[in-house]
Amino acid sequence: MAGTLIYAEVQKGEIKKGSFEVTSKAKELGGDVAVCLIGKGVEGLASQLAKYGADKVYVVDGPEYENYVTEAYVQAFKQVADTVSPAVILASATAQGKDLVPAVAARLGVGAISDCVDLKKEGDKVVAKRPVYAGKAYAMVEAVADPQVIAVRPNSFAVKEVAGAGAVEKAAVSLDASKIKAVVKSIEVAQTDEPDQTEAEIIVSGGRGMKGPENFKMLEDLAKLFGPTATTGASRAAVDAGWREHSYQVGQTGKTVSPNLYIACGISGAIQHLAGMGTSKVIVAINKDAEAPIFQKADYGVVDDLFNVVPALISEIQKVKG
Amino acid sequence: MNTVVCIKQVPDTETLIKVQGAGIVTEGIKWVMNPYDEFAVEEALRQKEKMKAGSVAIVSLGPDRGIEAIRTGLAMGADTAVHVNDAAYYDKADPYATAAALAAAIKGLQYDAIFMGKQAIDDDAAQVPAMLAEMLGIPAITMVVKFEVAADKSTATVTREIEGGQAVVEVPLPAVFSAQKGLNEPRYASLPGIMKAKKKPVDVKTAADLGASEGPKTVVKEMTLPPARQAGKVIAGDDAAAKAKELARILHEEVKIV
Numbered sequence A: 001m002a003g004t005l006i007y008a009e010v011q012k013g014e015i016k017k018g019s020f021e022v023t024s025k026a027k028e029l030g031g032d033v034a035v036c037l038i039g040k041g042v043e044g045l046a047s048q049l050a051k052y053g054a055d056k057v058y059v060v061d062g063p064e065y066e067n068y069v070t071e072a073y074v075q076a077f078k079q080v081a082d083t084v085s086p087a088v089i090l091a092s093a094t095a096q097g098k099d100l101v102p103a104v105a106a107r108l109g110v111g112a113i114s115d116c117v118d119l120k121k122e123g124d125k126v127v128a129k130r131p132v133y134a135g136k137a138y139a140m141v142e143a144v145a146d147p148q149v150i151a152v153r154p155n156s157f158a159v160k161e162v163a164g165a166g167a168v169e170k171a172a173v174s175l176d177a178s179k180i181k182a183v184v185k186s187i188e189v190a191q192t193d194e195p196d197q198t199e200a201e202i203i204v205s206g207g208r209g210m211k212g213p214e215n216f217k218m219l220e221d222l223a224k225l226f227g228p229t230a231t232t233g234a235s236r237a238a239v240d241a242g243w244r245e246h247s248y249q250v251g252q253t254g255k256t257v258s259p260n261l262y263i264a265c266g267i268s269g270a271i272q273h274l275a276g277m278g279t280s281k282v283i284v285a286i287n288k289d290a291e292a293p294i295f296q297k298a299d300y301g302v303v304d305d306l307f308n309v310v311p312a313l314i315s316e317i318q319k320v321k322g
Numbered sequence B: 001m002n003t004v005v006c007i008k009q010v011p012d013t014e015t016l017i018k019v020q021g022a023g024i025v026t027e028g029i030k031w032v033m034n035p036y037d038e039f040a041v042e043e044a045l046r047q048k049e050k051m052k053a054g055s056v057a058i059v060s061l062g063p064d065r066g067i068e069a070i071r072t073g074l075a076m077g078a079d080t081a082v083h084v085n086d087a088a089y090y091d092k093a094d095p096y097a098t099a100a101a102l103a104a105a106i107k108g109l110q111y112d113a114i115f116m117g118k119q120a121i122d123d124d125a126a127q128v129p130a131m132l133a134e135m136l137g138i139p140a141i142t143m144v145v146k147f148e149v150a151a152d153k154s155t156a157t158v159t160r161e162i163e164g165g166q167a168v169v170e171v172p173l174p175a176v177f178s179a180q181k182g183l184n185e186p187r188y189a190s191l192p193g194i195m196k197a198k199k200k201p202v203d204v205k206t207a208a209d210l211g212a213s214e215g216p217k218t219v220v221k222e223m224t225l226p227p228a229r230q231a232g233k234v235i236a237g238d239d240a241a242a243k244a245k246e247l248a249r250i251l252h253e254e255v256k257i258v
């Protein structure tokens, strides 16, 4: 067994950034990089993966893959994995990746390492670093046998373009339909241009200190100034109050995010909130209570009333942008 | 409807974690039932109550102390439990080995559905539901926020959380369902419930009794604490406007985001 096989995920007709991130990382770790791309009408996307380091892209394309159904995707991916016989399998730990990865691993008769934030090669092993106990500790984990199946938290690695074009091949896959028992009846996805919190590079988040749903408008305005890779988030207190939907919640019972910039407005920084955003690269806290625990995690803190700071920040950033 | 609920005992989230070698110091920890597992127990109880028939069996892998979480589930209303009480197996168990032990314990039970939390908040792996389903040869539906079962118990129609939205999935039973927050509001154990739980049957087994001999497939080599973050910079300024101006400058020049 040698090289890496990556699961590339497609959503709304585009390959997810997390898939490019793991492709770039695989290239850096060394060895052949193969990618398995599954979906309906996805063949045309395959060449994009080569840009980030894929030597070969196996395309599984067909109407039966229009909606993600675990069993169908596991069967398809496993057949590609059997052909490639990789030493390492990587996927982005998106909602779909989290569903697929353990199922694939169990079908291959191996373990899996979830939601890693760093990978390092030691001989033939990839040692994965992952947060445990709500980010209060890190575990260094390795697999006992190949393939070493690893899911990586989105935004953990940079995407890097490389020279050279990878080959694209249609994979011959046959599904055992009798085993595909779950049927997707309907899918409802919010029509929004905002990235999902788990993938956003910038998150402007609000907590109980926002005082009401109407005030989140100002966080949305701030996020918009940062461009299309920015979105908003919320603490559980804001979600429980009904100010924001649960899909915005960051934390232990919400989403785990790792953006380049996390701005916490009126959020105290409870351990369960920190669990969801502690691996953010830069943390800014705006809170009027200098003793709020969020300041112990923040790289930059503004101790003041957010209702004065946020509007001023919006106009200052507008000035900087010219 | 007969259901199995898999639960795990974990440190309370407020607990201070101290690392030691490849694990944590277990003294001084307050142990609780994994919060996501509470949704799973609640859903199983609601299904039984709705159908006015059936039973709820708890299955848990853990050392001696795990019995407390099992009793909590029984006090909420579950009928029976299997405690795979095997500290040696548990200490080394990764998600794969955990699923193998649970699968072995569940094989002897009657069930239409298996409920469990979407992840345990200690190692946050979120793997056991899918692996368990694979080992039992039944489908797994993860991240369930709504669960409905057909009157003849042949299928379930569930809503699961997906990125940016929700999907409605129909699946034949039996199947494994992993519970996401929002599925229900777990009940508290009542005092009579707690009294009754003490008399409910708990079948205690070792992994070897069940024929679960699968070793772990992943190993934790080391556990570390996160590096102490450098003391953050408190942005000075005469008023909010001055601080905001300085923050904008920092985002532009130091963080290079604007």
Ligand SMILES: Cc1cc2nc3c(=O)[nH]c(=O)nc-3n(C[C@H](O)[C@H](O)[C@H](O)COP(=O)(O)OP(=O)(O)OC[C@H]3O[C@@H](n4cnc5c(N)ncnc54)[C@H](O)[C@@H]3O)c2cc1C
Residues within 6 Å of the ligand: A206, A207, A208, A209, A210, A234, A235, A236, A237, A238, A249, A250, A251, A252, A253, A254, A255, A265, A266, A267, A268, A269, A270, A271, A272, A273, A276, A286, A287, A288, A289, A292, A304, A305, A306, A307, B013, B035
């Ligand atoms: C099992 C469990 C799971 C949980 N999961 C999550 C989770 O996923 N996510 C999560 O966020 N929480 C979670 N919690 C809840 C968590 O413990 C906290 O209760 C929650 O994070 C608090 O939200 P908050 O910071 O918005 O509110 P608070 O703690 O009330 O903080 C509000 C902050 O706003 C500041 N403030 C008020 N007014 C202003 C103003 N005008 N200007 C500036 N600052 C102001 C205050 O100083 C205060 O620091 C969980 C709890 C449990 C027990």
